[in-house]
Amino acid sequence: MLRIVFTRFYCKIAAENIIKTSTSINQKQIDFTKLNHTTKVPQSPVPTAFPDTSDNELEIDSKTIQLLERLSLVDLDSEQALLTLKSSIQFADKIAHINTQGVRPLYTVLETQQLQLRNDEVSEGNCREQLLKIAKVTDEDYYVSPPGNIPLEQ
Amino acid sequence: MRNYIVVRRLATQPKLANAPKRKWKSVVGLEVHAQIASVSKLFSGSGTAFGAPLNTGVAYFDASIPGTLPVLNRKCVESGIKTALALGCRVNEVSMFDRKHYFYADLPNGYQITQQRAALANNGLMTFPVITPGKKVYYKSVNLLQLQLEQDSGKSLHDDYLKRSLVDLNRAGLPLMELVFAPDLETGEEAASLVKELMLILRRLQTCSCKMEEGALRVDANISIHQEGDPLGVRTEVKNIGSVRSISQAISYEINRQLELVADGGVVTNETRNWDAENRRTVAMRDKEVLQDYRFMPEPNLPPLHLNLKPGCRSTKELISVAELSEQIPELPEHTRQRLMEHYKLNAETAIILVNEPVLLEHFVNISKSLAGVPTKVITNFLINDLLTYCNKLNLDVDDCAISAEALKDVLQALHAEQINLQAARQLIQLLHNNPSQTVSQLVTENNLQQICDLASIEAYCQQAIANQPKAVQQYQKGKSKALFAIVGEVAKLSAQKANMKLAVECLEKLLKKQQ
Numbered sequence: 057m058l059r060i061v062f063t064r065f066y067c068k069i070a071a072e073n074i075i076k077t078s079t080s081i082n083q084k085q086i087d088f089t090k091l092n093h094t095t096k097v098p099q100s101p102v103p104t105a106f107p108d109t110s111d112n113e114l115e116i117d118s119k120t121i122q123l124l125e126r127l128s129l130v131d132l133d134s135e136q137a138l139l140t141l142k143s144s145i146q147f148a149d150k151i152a153h154i155n156t157q158g159v160r161p162l163y164t165v166l167e168t169q170q171l172q173l174r175n176d177e178v179s180e181g182n183c184r185e186q187l188l189k190i191a192k193v194t195d196e197d198y199y200v201s202p203p204g205n206i207p208l209e210q
Numbered sequence: 211m212r213n214y215i216v217v218r219r220l221a222t223q224p225k226l227a228n229a230p231k232r233k234w235k236s237v238v239g240l241e242v243h244a245q246i247a248s249v250s251k252l253f254s255g256s257g258t259a260f261g262a263p264l265n266t267g268v269a270y271f272d273a274s275i276p277g278t279l280p281v282l283n284r285k286c287v288e289s290g291i292k293t294a295l296a297l298g299c300r301v302n303e304v305s306m307f308d309r310k311h312y313f314y315a316d317l318p319n320g321y322q323i324t325q326q327r328a329a330l331a332n333n334g335l336m337t338f339p340v341i342t343p344g345k346k347v348y349y350k351s352v353n354l355l356q357l358q359l360e361q362d363s364g365k366s367l368h369d370d371y372l373k374r375s376l377v378d379l380n381r382a383g384l385p386l387m388e389l390v391f392a393p394d395l396e397t398g399e400e401a402a403s404l405v406k407e408l409m410l411i412l413r414r415l416q417t418c419s420c421k422m423e424e425g426a427l428r429v430d431a432n433i434s435i436h437q438e439g440d441p442l443g444v445r446t447e448v449k450n451i452g453s454v455r456s457i458s459q460a461i462s463y464e465i466n467r468q469l470e471l472v473a474d475g476g477v478v479t480n481e482t483r484n485w486d487a488e489n490r491r492t493v494a495m496r497d498k499e500v501l502q503d504y505r506f507m508p509e510p511n512l513p514p515l516h517l518n519l520k521p522g523c524r525s526t527k528e529l530i531s532v533a534e535l536s537e538q539i540p541e542l543p544e545h546t547r548q549r550l551m552e553h554y555k556l557n558a559e560t561a562i563i564l565v566n567e568p569v570l571l572e573h574f575v576n577i578s579k580s581l582a583g584v585p586t587k588v589i590t591n592f593l594i595n596d597l598l599t600y601c602n603k604l605n606l607d608v609d610d611c612a613i614s615a616e617a618l619k620d621v622l623q624a625l626h627a628e629q630i631n632l633q634a635a636r637q638l639i640q641l642l643h644n645n646p647s648q649t650v651s652q653l654v655t656e657n658n659l660q661q662i663c664d665l666a667s668i669e670a671y672c673q674q675a676i677a678n679q680p681k682a683v684q685q686y687q688k689g690k691s692k693a694l695f696a697i698v699g700e701v702a703k704l705s706a707q708k709a710n711m712k713l714a715v716e717c718l719e720k721l722l723k724k725q726q
Contacts, residue, residue: 123503127311127313127503127505129313163306163508163514164508164510164513164514166513167513167514169513170513170516170528170529171282171512171513171514171515171516172281172282173281173282173283173284173287173527173528173530174250174255174281174282174283174284175283175284175285176248176249176250176283176284176285176286177249177250177255178249178250178255178256178257179250179255180254180255180256180269180270180271181254181255181256181257181266181267181268181269181272182256182257182266182267183268183269183270184263184264184265184266184268187265187268187270187273187275188265195376196264197263197264197265197378198264198265198367198376198377198378199265199315199376199377199378199379200374200375200376200377201315201366201374201375201377202315202373202374202375203368203369203370203373203374203375
């Protein structure tokens, strides 16, 4: 399946508040409206004005398919795989039809936050045995992989 | 020559026959990856020691274990800013990280964290002297388009026999500064000079060890050719250039390869080529047959990096102050050259050589400080013509030369006081290098190197020399003043190079006058 990478959102919900409110009631019955810091995820469905693109005609030439196969390492030879790819593209195509003129792109919801910095100290590493143990093929202390990018004339 | 043949071939076509012959121009742009000197990696707390046992400098994050997150190394940001300031860049108040995707076995994440949309710094300018053997030194300026922070990949060893790659992740995640220079260069020598100057600057700032042999500084060159007046040609990228000398060789080779290709009616294709140092040629790589699709996307795990640009501000735990870092920038090489030329009245060439060899510069400053009476010319001549030449002859780095500054000072002092002559001083360099524990005066006495200044002995040598060289004496008497050199040479030989030549010449002239 073609991997669609979603931007991950890290919402900071004050854990303390949840614990405070949940001590008396069961966790399943949390009243979100009473939290000091409410979640940014809407609690009821929000009607969206996205255009329906599921029926749009879609042509993918073989070159593009080859490129996608190479990038995703997914075999798109079968009828089913191709269909899944097409429906994925049709689904994501909604985004392309939204009017974003004059809207500043938001790359992360943490834009105004300070990036945490770490002092230059060695605090990790030296765990070769543990890491090599989970690799499929190893040789001595190396990981082994198929041949990579090498000069043509060799 | 080939161009000429092409023109002749097309000469039947009247339009082309009249077209003026236009000169071919080469255009070179460099991308330099400099490993930031730090003890831990860019986003993880694993060590960075070069040559550590295989796969030991690897934290869970470097091996892309799910659930691990990047945490930026403060020192790397500071080093990047210092370098940017030294190269006259505009440091950006907000910079961001992006993912650049590749499928390489030595890149466990499948992407590299880099800065593409908003880099740490932009718009720098580097001015440096270009040294071409046999030509006059000239200065060249090159724009620095971007300076960005990014991760290094691991290392792969290709096993041709078993058709596999062996992967060591010690290098994966090491901090790099990528410096993207504008294509403002024309030749391999200019490129090599740029890198040399960059290395001097980075070493002064202590932001990179610049050890090319360890891969701490790597240079990729983009090269294209076009005819004067035409837009730029299609470029090729040469990678894997492993030494300063290779830079000019690889670029000159690639320019000539493209010129010959075009002269033979071929077309330059956009490709990546590898520099083969052993056979001194560039070789096409399998990669980039198709245009790479890096699928850049914002790195979701790192919010933007904010910096404090306000003048006079101090750094806090959260926010780095650029103004504070700018106070820590040491004197840069070009400034040192200017200072040497102004303060010590050195010429440009001497200043460039001294600055290129930090040890020589240190010796020079120390010696001229403690030996105020000795002319600077004597000191620089001795350091460059004698010490540096000696080291070059032995193929020795000046850093590895065992002679102390104190010993050099003593040699120069003895030389200036005419206790020894230049031949003895040269001999002393060798003696000192081989016996670093002995003092200069010990060596002079033990090896009997004192200059002979006693007039009676000199006169004896001179008379002997006149007797040995009757032909030269005759020529000299006839007015051929150059013949004196032969007699002086004889004195040097007779005295085992130890006679004071200034006195010997005076004495000879006196004696020869008497004979007439």
